Amino acid sequence: MRIGVLAIQGDVREHLRHTERAGAEAVEVRLPRDLENTQGLIMPGGESTTIGMLMAEYGLIDALRERTRDGRYPIYGTCAGLILLAKDVVGKSPARLGYVDIEASRNAYGRQVASFEVGLDIPALGGEPFPAVFIRAPKIGRMGPGVTPLASYQGDVVMAEQGPYLVSAFHPEMSADIRIHQYFLKKVEQWSTVHGVS
Amino acid sequence: MQEQRGTYNVKSGLAEMLKGGVIMDVTTPEQAAIAERAGAVAVMALERVPADIRKAGGVARMADPRIVKSIQEAVSIPVMAKVRIGHFVEAQVLEALEVDYIDESEVLTPADDQYHIDKWQFNVPFVCGARDLGEALRRIGEGAAMIRTKGEPGTGNVVEAVRHLRAVNAQIRQVVATPEAELADLAKELRAPLDLVKKVKELGRLPVVNFSAGGVATAADAALMMQLGADGIFVGSGIFKSQNPEKTARAIVRATLHYNDPKVIAEVSEDVGEAMPGLEMATLEAKDRMQDRGI
Numbered sequence: 001m002r003i004g005v006l007a008i009q010g011d012v013r014e015h016l017r018h019t020e021r022a023g024a025e026a027v028e029v030r031l032p033r034d035l036e037n038t039q040g041l042i043m044p045g046g047e048s049t050t051i052g053m054l055m056a057e058y059g060l061i062d063a064l065r066e067r068t069r070d071g072r073y074p075i076y077g078t079c080a081g082l083i084l085l086a087k088d089v090v091g092k093s094p095a096r097l098g099y100v101d102i103e104a105s106r107n108a109y110g111r112q113v114a115s116f117e118v119g120l121d122i123p124a125l126g127g128e129p130f131p132a133v134f135i136r137a138p139k140i141g142r143m144g145p146g147v148t149p150l151a152s153y154q155g156d157v158v159m160a161e162q163g164p165y166l167v168s169a170f171h172p173e174m175s176a177d178i179r180i181h182q183y184f185l186k187k188v189e190q191w192s193t194v195h196g197v198s
Numbered sequence: 199m200q201e202q203r204g205t206y207n208v209k210s211g212l213a214e215m216l217k218g219g220v221i222m223d224v225t226t227p228e229q230a231a232i233a234e235r236a237g238a239v240a241v242m243a244l245e246r247v248p249a250d251i252r253k254a255g256g257v258a259r260m261a262d263p264r265i266v267k268s269i270q271e272a273v274s275i276p277v278m279a280k281v282r283i284g285h286f287v288e289a290q291v292l293e294a295l296e297v298d299y300i301d302e303s304e305v306l307t308p309a310d311d312q313y314h315i316d317k318w319q320f321n322v323p324f325v326c327g328a329r330d331l332g333e334a335l336r337r338i339g340e341g342a343a344m345i346r347t348k349g350e351p352g353t354g355n356v357v358e359a360v361r362h363l364r365a366v367n368a369q370i371r372q373v374v375a376t377p378e379a380e381l382a383d384l385a386k387e388l389r390a391p392l393d394l395v396k397k398v399k400e401l402g403r404l405p406v407v408n409f410s411a412g413g414v415a416t417a418a419d420a421a422l423m424m425q426l427g428a429d430g431i432f433v434g435s436g437i438f439k440s441q442n443p444e445k446t447a448r449a450i451v452r453a454t455l456h457y458n459d460p461k462v463i464a465e466v467s468e469d470v471g472e473a474m475p476g477l478e479m480a481t482l483e484a485k486d487r488m489q490d491r492g493i
Contacts, residue, residue, distance in 0.1 A: 006457060009218040009239060027456050030456065045215050047239040054237060054455060079215070092274055106274060112298035113321050135211045136276065136298070172210055175485045177387040 001188060004038035006028040008054045010080060015181075015197070021183035022080070024188075032063035038103035038163075040074040040188040043081030045135065045171050048110060049107065051080055052094030074164035074191050076184045082167040083138055092142065097121020100162045101144025108139035122159065124149040125179045132158070132170035139169065164191045203301045204321030205345060211405040212276065212298065212323060213344035216430055218239055220420065221453050223247050223410070223434040225265070227272035233437070236447035239493045240276040240298070242432070243269040248305050248352030249307060249435035250476065252486065258306045260288040266295050278325070283492035284310020286319075293322045299344070302337075304491040305351045305434070314492060317341025327411065329362045331369035332388035333400070333493055338406060339391040347428070347488040349412020352435050352475035356413040356422065358489060363410055363426050373398045412489070415440070417453035417466050424457035441471035 005015045007028035019026035019042065021116040029035055041064070043051075053060050067073050075097070077085040084096040086104035110113070114137060119129030132153075142148070142159045151159040151168075164186060172180035202208075219239030230241045245261040246254060255355045260281050270277045276298035283287035283302055288309075292300050302315055304327050316323040318341040327348035327432045328334035338489055347366060349359030369388065376384050385395040397405045410423035411432035419430045431454050433447075442448040449466040456462035485488070 007218070009214075012218065014214070022236055032247050046217075047215070047219065047232060049275060050219060050237045050451070057452075112212055112276065112297040112323065113293065113296050116201040116203045117207055130268075133207060133211055135208060135215060160453065171211065172209060174214070175260050197268065 001025065002027060002038050002170050003185070003188065004035055004041045004080070006041060006043045006051070006055070006060075008046070008051045010051065011044040011171065011173055015042050015044045015078075016053045018173045018178050018181045019185075022178045022185050024185050029060070030037075030058070032059045035063055035067055039192055040076070040184070041185070043075065043077040044083055044173070045079030045081065048080035048083040048096075049094045050093070052084055052096050055084070056095040061095060061097065062101065068097075068099070068164075071164060072191050074166070074184070074188045076166040076168075078168050078173070079135065079170055080139060082140075082169055084168050085165055087142075087144070088142070100160070100165050100167055101147050102140045102160065102167070103142040104138045105141055106138050107136045108136060109137050112136055118153065120151055120153060120158070123182075125183060127179070130172070130179065131175040131177055132172070133174040134158075134170045140167075161187075209343035212404050213325070216276070216409075216457065217407055218430055220433060220454050221278065222437050222447060223432075224269060224438070226455040227268045230269045230272045230277075232272045232444055233344060233447055234275050236444060237451035238447065239430070240273060240278055241269060241273060242301060243277055243279045243297070247315060247435040247438060248488070249354070250352075251305060251490060252352045254460070258282075260285070260291065260306070263291065263295055266297060270295075270354045271298070273333070273472050278425075279360045280306055281315070282306040282349030283308040284315060286315045289315055289320060289322075289324075296386055302326050302342070302492075304348060304488045308491050314338075314340050315416070325409075326493075327406070327489070327490055328366065329390075329493065330365045331373070331398070332390045334366060335340055335388065335390035335409070337369070337393040338394055338404075341429055344407050344409070346409040346432055349410065349414075350479065351412045351488050352477075352481070352483070353413050353416040353482075354436060354474040355479060356415065357479060359410050359413040359419075360426065362377065362412075362489075363428060366404070367427055368407065370403060374402050380439075389442055415447040416446075416474065417463055418469070420450045421453045421457040421463050424454055432444070432453065435474055439474035442475075445470040
């Protein structure tokens with residue numbers, strides 16, 4: 001299995017490493033041609049305005065619309081990636097895909113001094129709490145009926161999925177724990193076999 | 199489990215999110231908006247860009263809080279600001295203003311000629327300049343969560359930035375090649391904490407993100423530093439001292455992203471207007487060399 005990691009800017013190296021440790025081949029995606037032969041995509045944290053703008057400029061938004069047309073191309077968005085997958089964004093909204101029926105607000109926990117890490121219970125993963133790092137993190141406000149919450153913190157949903165798409169407000173790549181990457185790879189497997197041939 | 203703020207993970211984490219991006223010096227909300235529109239991942243709020251600090255002479259200090267606040271209001275990307283080396287009260291002020299990163303910077307006039315700020319005391323993360331590996335590890339030992347090679351600020355001449363990044367990389371290769379038993383000696387030679395030297399050997403790179411700074415003036419300069427191994431780029435005077443700041447900013451951002459793609463660099467370099475006027479190093483007197491401050 002080959003997974004693309006959007007490599008415009010941000011925590012690219014760490015997602016590549018986690019994806020490989022979880023058992024898939026990982027490739028950097030900077031231009032539309034890099035998507036060839038990938039079965040899914042991870043959009044890392046970084047600055048959503050910058051990433052969205054450059055994705056649009058270099059044809060990646062259009063290429064991904066094409067790639068996801070049959071609904072069998074899973075994408076996982078973390079932090080900035082969550083914003084790029086959100087249907088609605090409060091305030092200044094960057095160019096994005098908008099596949100997940102949520103409303104996201106950027107930097108909703110406050111500036112960097114309010115960034116934090118916490119052990120998070122994620123029932124879908126089972127076992128130990130997951131070491132989640134929130135950096136100038138977004139919040140999920142409104143959530144559509146098709147969206148399944150996977151984890152919450154202080155009353156806010158911080159991880160959710162809808163069909164082939166997965167989002168988290170926190171960074172799963174900043175500790176040694178690879179369970180979320182394993183979860184995503186399983187999702188990729190599922191969507192390319194159960195829901196058709198890849 | 200209780201949430202924890204200001205941990206080293208959280209501090210160095212923000213720098214990790216900036217990787218592959220460009221951080222631009224700005225002095226007004228309007229400039230900050232131009233930087234954001236061009237694709238900057240963060241801005242550095244300043245009273246004057248380094249080239250103007252050079253010209254003005256005298257003592258350069260932290261920016262007026264009003265400038266910092268007006269820039270924070272103008273953009274949604276992270277806002278950084280500079281304090282004088284060793285001036286921990288300027289740092290307390292910037293922390294109270296909730297800037298996202300503090301640059302303890304040689305561009306300003308040092309407030310302490312012996313000690314840097316004890317950066318472990320702060321929740322807000324710090325970035326510090328370095329000319330070599332020892333300097334970088336000393337700053338990390340003091341709590342810096344991000345490093346930038348110093349270069350020579352405000353010159354528009356990339357030669358010192360290249361020298362410093364090459365020096366750091368060469369010393370990292372030396373650490374990696376040195377047997378465990380000889381590391382303590384090498385640490386002494388580098389004047390660096392042994393545990394951090396061991397960490398460098400284990401990782402094969404600095405334990406935190408390392409941006410390039412001090413002299414980047416063109417898209418090709420930015421791509422040069424990226425190809426030499428920088429994690430990202432700080433541009434000081436290079437944007438707003440150029441003939442066309444908006445175009446220069448856009449070109450530098452795109453060349454930083456596609457640093458390995460000469461076609462893209464050629465494309466974005468076309469018709470951007472004059473770069474900032476540069477300074478030849480040999481014309482700088484010792485007293486004007488910012489990189490020798492706080493080593």
